[in-house]
Amino acid sequence: MNKLIIILLTILSISCTKRDKIESVFITNNIEYWECIDYCYNSRTYFQFKDNGTIDAYLLYTKEGFRLFNNDGDLINDPGTWSIKNDSTFIWNKEVYKIEKLAKNEILLSYYHYEIKDKKCYIRLSKLIKTPKGPKRLDELNKIKK
Template structure:
């Protein structure tokens, strides 16, 4: 019984540790790059399990970009599952590596069988007040 409690305790603490890495502080953003799709967008993952999308302007800094004209973003959710899976809008991504500066995820391409794609998040600090 004690061993089971220790295992559950360790599992919960690892999940919390991973969640805390993803959660953005006030001036932090994650620069997103997908080697199968490209895109140069920034994200902030929030403590309550949702996220926001941002563009970055050279002069004006970060600008909220959840909705793109007539394309309205639906619910934006994220979570950690089984200490090794990042669930993003209902899609599973394997956590390959994760630290406070860089996160690497992987998934299999939805059209090309056996094509593994990598998503990289690099931490960016906004130096503007």
């Protein structure tokens, strides 16, 4: 009986550790943003994923930089939510996405189009850093430093 409890606790701790590691890739600090490109809808948006499981949406302006878009004056939205399920599933505002690729600078998600049967769609998240000269991709900044 004791061996069974130890085995179950070990499995649970390993699973939680992996999920925590995956979650840490998504979490942004106050100068980091995810550029989100949805290839099915040809759209580009910007987000910050917080460690408390909420999401803030942003608009990117040429001169002003990032501006919080949860509230645009006419439409007021609460911050969205996100979580990781089963180490390979990303839940974003109750929508389910499969994690196809996970790296600290880039994440690739997939989902099936809700109108077109069996059409697989992709979303690419690329990490941006706010700099005095505007937003830069994290991988661009790493190349400059080398």
